[in-house]
Amino acid sequence: MNPTTPITSPAVTHTTTPDCEPSQFILPDLLNDCKFPLRKNxxxxxxxxxxxxxLTEVGELAEPEFRGYRDMDAAAFVSLIYPDADACRLQLCVESVNFAFIMDDLMESGGVDARKAHEWCIxxxxxxxxxxxxxxxxxxxKSFSNRFRETAGPGCRExxxxGKELYFAAVAKQLEDRAKGNTYDLESYIIQRRGIVGMQPYFALIEFATGIDLPDEVVSHPAYEGLDCAATDHVAWVNDILSYNKEQASGGAPWENLVAVLMHVQGLDLQSAMDYAGQMCKDALQRFESNCAILPSWGEEVDRQVAIYIEGLQQxxxxxLxxxxxxxxxxxxxxxxxKRDRIVKLLPKMPL
Structure with missing residues (x-):
């Protein structure tokens, strides 16, 4: 993904944050805005x-930790994002996503230092x-990697x-910023969030899941990088919008969620910040389509693989979402x- 991709500000009315806290907000119409067909593996x-x-045999998870990840049901998630993977590849994709959630939780809680995680995993x-x-x-x-390397192409593996290296570096930077009390403007938050959301390894798994391995000349093309960046932004902003309620209730850092950043930096009330973030999702989808339109041709076979990859980003x-x-x-x-009404009632803030 290209971190220098232009960032445009959606045309949303700026509203000063009111003195009284709202009791609910209305989500942007995310489902109607994103019209790609939904398929399941x-x-x-x-x-x-x-x-x-x-999770129990290799991850050595016991109750209640095991129940938390089981109930999250990463397999349901992965079946939506890699609908064409065969059974063996789907299982490996599930393991990779479960591992990502576990590592994210460990680093967030301080159970594992991000730099130490890099030293262990890379x-x-x-x-x-x-x-x-x-x-x-x-x-x-290691359990995942041994089997991943057997069937993933060399470009996909690299x-x-x-992508994992960049993700661990981004997490280390975020934790350092948090410790120092550093804050972000909108542009710096967008750049930082692209690293923290960590999509590059999971976009590589699109190739793995579908049995393709894109050549370097495709991956280095600006339009391809623009596709990855637009899809990354959409996934990140959707996550920030839909996780805001839980994060505000738990007292999450205000500079680590797009909605909260918009409220602080742009002077928006909660609903206006939600609307602004929703427009950013729409802008990401428009950038995605614009980059699709300017992709060159690399010949019949490579173009076939590129089309598979584009559909994978859509999935x-x-x-x-x-x-x-x-x-x-x-x-x-x-x-x-x-999902039906788009009305979210604000959760009460947990006591400190």
Missing amino acids: PHRHAASRASEKW PVLRDPINFEAEHRPARMC RYIR WMIGS HWHFDSVRYVGNDGGAV
Whole structure:
């Protein structure tokens, strides 16, 4: 993805934050704005059973930690974003996503330092056979990596590993900023968020899931980079919009969510910030389509692979969007009503 992609400000009315706190807000019309067809992988349930076994045997998760990740149901998520993967590849994609959630939670809680996680995981990904994985996260990474390398193309493997390196670096930077009390303007937040959302490894898994391996001349083309960047932004902004309620209730850092940043930096009230963020999602979709339109031709076979990859990005955007509404991790047990009415009641703030 290209971090220098122009950032435009949507035309949303600036409203001063009111003195009284609102009790609810209305979500942007995210589902109607994103019109890609939603498809589901038929191997979901088999992947879910295999994932639960992997979490207990390799991840060594016990109750209640195991229940939390089981209820999150990464297999349901992955079946939406990689609908064409065969059963074996789908299982590996589920393991990669489960591992990402576990590592994210560990780094967020301070259980694992981001730089230490880099030291454990990147050597395992590069040489899973010879690396001795002593720590649980490294063993989980090794379990995935051994099988991933058997069928992933060399370009796909390198993009996955490089994406993980960039993600760990972005997390370390965020934690350092948090410790120092650093804040962001909108542009710097957007750049920082593109790293933290960590999409590059999971876009590489589109290639893995569909059995393709894009050549370097495609991956380095500005229009391809623009596609990745637009899809990354859409996934990130959707996540920020739909996780805002949970984060504001738990006292999350105000500079680590787009809606909160818009309220602080742009002087918007909550509803105006939601509307602004929704327009940013629409802008990302428009950028995606614009970059699709200017992709050159690389010949019949490469163009076939590029078309598969583009459809994979579309599945990521629409699948991730639906999963956020369906996941208890973000909307609790009210996902159906929120999906239908778009009305979100603010959760009470947890005591410090």
